[in-house]
Amino acid sequence: MSTLLPEPHAYRPGKLAKLRDGLRYQGGIGQWSWMFHRITGIGILIFLIIHVIDTFFVVFNPALYDHTVAIYGGVFNGQYFWPLRWAFRLAELGLMATVLYHAINGVRVILFDFWSEGCKYQKESFTAVMIVFLALMLPAAVVVILPLASAPDHMVKVPENTPVQP
Amino acid sequence: MARNRIKPQGGFELTAWYFMRISGLVLVFLALGHLFIMHIANNVENINYAFVAGRWANPRTGWIWRLWDMSMIALAMLHGFNGLRQILDEYVHGAKARVAVHTTLWMVMTTLLLMGSYAIWMFQVDKAYVDQYRALNPAAASASAAR
Ligand code: HEM
Ligand code: HEM
Numbered sequence: 001m002s003t004l005l006p007e008p009h010a011y012r013p014g015k016l017a018k019l020r021d022g023l024r025y026q027g028g029i030g031q032w033s034w035m036f037h038r039i040t041g042i043g044i045l046i047f048l049i050i051h052v053i054d055t056f057f058v059v060f061n062p063a064l065y066d067h068t069v070a071i072y073g074g075v076f077n078g079q080y081f082w083p084l085r086w087a088f089r090l091a092e093l094g095l096m097a098t099v100l101y102h103a104i105n106g107v108r109v110i111l112f113d114f115w116s117e118g119c120k121y122q123k124e125s126f127t128a129v130m131i132v133f134l135a136l137m138l139p140a141a142v143v144v145i146l147p148l149a150s151a152p153d154h155m156v157k158v159p160e161n162t163p164v165q166p
Numbered sequence: 167m168a169r170n171r172i173k174p175q176g177g178f179e180l181t182a183w184y185f186m187r188i189s190g191l192v193l194v195f196l197a198l199g200h201l202f203i204m205h206i207a208n209n210v211e212n213i214n215y216a217f218v219a220g221r222w223a224n225p226r227t228g229w230i231w232r233l234w235d236m237s238m239i240a241l242a243m244l245h246g247f248n249g250l251r252q253i254l255d256e257y258v259h260g261a262k263a264r265v266a267v268h269t270t271l272w273m274v275m276t277t278l279l280l281m282g283s284y285a286i287w288m289f290q291v292d293k294a295y296v297d298q299y300r301a302l303n304p305a306a307a308s309a310s311a312a313r
Contacts, residue, residue: 038253045246049274052239052282055218059285062215062295073211092210096201103198106190113173113187143206152211157302159295 029126033105040102047095063158070156080155086148093144097137104129182248189241196238216299219291232286239282247275 057065070076072092074085108125112118118125174180204210208217221231254267 041249045250048242048246049278052278056281056285058215058218059288062292066214066299069213096205099197099201103194107194110187110190140206147209159298159302
């Protein structure tokens with residue numbers, strides 16, 4: 001009696017394995033610095049899209065602009081919410097870190113492109129990126145977080161909506 | 167990333183490759199400078215309509231800030247959307263799907279670029295509004311006057 005041997009299972013990656021392979025890139029520091037570069041690039045772009053829309057308020061509705069930026073100080077609809085102020089301060093710090101990393105690592109990538117020997121110092125240059133990043137980020141964090149220790153200077157009051165009168 | 171950097175051989179992709187690098191270097195100055203001005207030199211809680219008016223409509227230095235913001239928005243938009251296009255091209259391969267993705271990206275980018283440029287070029291101070299705001303916020307008025 002001959003038994004029919006089952007077909008050898010072809011390797012079919014599932015959705016998760018596909019996603020993991022799609023995101024992988026040779027491994028090591030190069031992979032991580034590249035992945036962070038990509039994530040921070042997309043993050044800044046998303047922020048920038050919102051930022052251009054809110055800055056656009058400036059030309060057609062000053063009150064709407066002031067109402068929007070008052071949220072930075074924790075004032076929403078004329079009322080003060082301290083968690084809102086904390087959340088925006090921390091998000092602000094996150095945004096600074098995002099832009100700073102993308103900028104410094106971007107310069108490193110550009111150095112590699114125009115100075116081919118540079119690639120040999122991939123590990124060392126990434127350490128340098130981290131040192132520069134921390135050296136700029138730590139003082140910035142102090143400046144950004146310190147105002148949270150005291151109450152806001154003043155509670156912003158936004159005038160009623162008025163038509164633009166240039 | 168560094169072991170085999172891929173540089174395009176020519177055509178549009180090579181131009182885009184150079185553009186990504188040149189715009190990146192200019193943005194180091196423009197975007198980090200912008201963040202420094204907004205967060206370190208000023209307190210973000212003091213940013214309001216009058217603050218923006220004091221920058222863009224300043225008779226002496228207004229053109230500098232308008233030029234700064236104009237360069238920043240053009241470079242950051244093209245750099246960011248071209249970067250996003252490169253990422254999406256790695257995952258979207260069908261010809262039709264690519265045309266759809268590229269068209270959408272171009273339309274969104276053009277709209278945002280026009281909105282941003284319109285704000286920079288067309289900005290005029292609404293003096294009545296600023297007076298009303300200052301009357302309601304005496305502390306804010308002195309904070310932005312001190313700046
Ligand atoms: C601050 C200075 C900046 C520098 C030095 C810089 C540098 C770079 C470099 C060298 C690349 C790689 C390009 C390539 O491999 O062809 C890149 C990619 C990218 N950048 Fe920037 N950039 C900066 C600012 C920005 C800003 C403001 C945005 C968002 C609006 C942004 C979004 C992106 C995106 C989405 C990518 C694609 C990432 C990828 O392909 O993985 N960058 N940047
Ligand atoms: C939370 C952090 C930020 C704050 C508080 C802030 C604040 C401002 C303010 C008040 C303006 C109005 C114009 C002026 O006074 O110059 C402005 C415009 C602008 N900012 Fe920012 N900014 C921030 C982060 C960024 C980042 C990270 C980028 C770069 C990718 C950026 C790009 C721009 C551009 C392109 C304009 C001109 C917008 C337009 O024409 O509509 N900003 N920003």
